[in-house]
Amino acid sequence: MAPSLRSFFYLLATFQAVTAASWNATCTSKSQRKAWNDMTATEKTAYIDAELCLMARPAQAGITGAQNRWDELDWAHIAQSNIIHNVGAFLPWHRYFMRVHEYLLQSECGYEGGQPYWNEVLDMDNLTASVVFDPDTGFGGEGSDCVTDGPFTNLTLHMNSSSTSADYCLTRSFNSNGFQTGAQTYLDECFNTTTYVDAFECYQVNPHTAGHSAVGGTMLDVVGSPGEPLFFLHHSNLDRLWWQWQQANLTARLTEMGGRNVPLTSYLEQNGMESPSSSVLDYDGDDGNATTLNHNLWMVGIMPNATIREVMDLGGDLVCAEYV
């Protein structure tokens, strides 16, 4: 090979080595998503540092009031909480949200790993002893006014259900009892379901609620919980559970979607949510009242709209990840 050509390939290889981030291109190198308890101290530090980087980076999506990338991610969830929960798109929307978060870490904050997950079932016996709450290598512990130790001490959030210029601290209040619906018997029950509709309802009600209740505080806010960094570890774990369910009959479940596309009135009332507006419903991509593979997944302009079809395969071009 001519020297110039060789150095060209050398440069290309170097470039690829430091450029972990790839968006929606042919999936050749999947993000390795590890359990927090399996990560080295160096890997944990890299992830936490990248989270702090997102919180320090200027807003870019043109969302009124957003002061940084963290606020924008929070807003993507807040603005749509009445259309991404209690519906078929619950699991796919949150899968896409995990991917967008992971991609921002990789593309804007130099993070080279994959999105970690919290393997919650391992911590059922002793929530407070979980490695995720370690103040030095994890996310820190409780705080009823503000979290008081760890990297997110006094973390200030700016988005809530009624304002994009709020100013409040991240809080946590552990609840071991509330965590118990994440136990193995509940996971087995969900894994055992045969239709997507039964699966999503099951995963949402028990394993999903478990992590939100367990951490408490901001995490318990059905609207603004992504202000809590542990949200992304919890929802990646939930996504992993859905993927396990899909893998149990992959040929069928790579395309199996369904369920209502507007939450039950009782759910909206219970959570003090307004009915979704026609500006969202008119562009949902579905023909009727059921969630389809054509359903539109919106990220408030942080990244392009996707369809549910694009996120069904965890190892497909858009998500390009695997749980290890």
Ligand SMILES: *[C@@H]1O[C@H](CO)[C@@H](O)[C@H](O)[C@H]1NC(C)=O
């Ligand atoms: C849980 O772990 C904490 C910290 O390691 C310990 O102090 C506590 O006694 C444990 N609780 C139970 C019920 O084992």
Ligand SMILES: *[C@@H]1O[C@H](CO)[C@@H](O)[C@H](O)[C@H]1NC(C)=O
């Ligand atoms: C967090 O805020 C409290 C109250 O304002 C303050 O006393 C404390 O020093 C702050 N901690 C850090 C690490 O900034």
Ligand SMILES: *[C@@H]1O[C@H](CO)[C@@H](O)[C@H](O)[C@H]1NC(C)=O
């Ligand atoms: C949201 O923040 C605004 C502005 O600080 C405040 O007035 C409002 O009470 C907050 N809403 C909720 C639901 O916390």
Ligand SMILES: *[C@@H]1O[C@H](CO)[C@@H](O)[C@H](O)[C@H]1NC(C)=O
């Ligand atoms: C799984 O489903 C089968 C058939 O419906 C039932 O007999 C079994 O008890 C279920 N197992 C679990 C763990 O839910």
Ligand SMILES: *[C@@H]1O[C@H](CO)[C@@H](O)[C@H](O)[C@H]1NC(C)=O
């Ligand atoms: C996979 O799902 C399809 C469609 O529901 C079904 O016909 C088939 O029996 C399933 N295969 C297994 C191994 O469960």
Ligand SMILES: *[C@@H]1O[C@H](CO)[C@@H](O)[C@H](O)[C@H]1NC(C)=O
């Ligand atoms: C959609 O509406 C039809 C007619 O009211 C009903 O039979 C069907 O169950 C609904 N589908 C969903 C997913 O809610």
Ligand SMILES: *[C@@H]1O[C@H](CO)[C@@H](O)[C@H](O)[C@H]1NC(C)=O
């Ligand atoms: C993306 O989805 C949003 C929400 O439904 C919609 O308002 C917007 O027009 C879509 N953008 C594009 C480029 O299709």
Ligand SMILES: *[C@@H]1O[C@H](CO)[C@@H](O)[C@H](O)[C@H]1NC(C)=O
């Ligand atoms: C991913 O790429 C495909 C093919 O170019 C395109 O149709 C699709 O809109 C892209 N999706 C996202 C979310 O970027």
Ligand SMILES: [Cu+2]
């Ligand atoms: Cu959510």
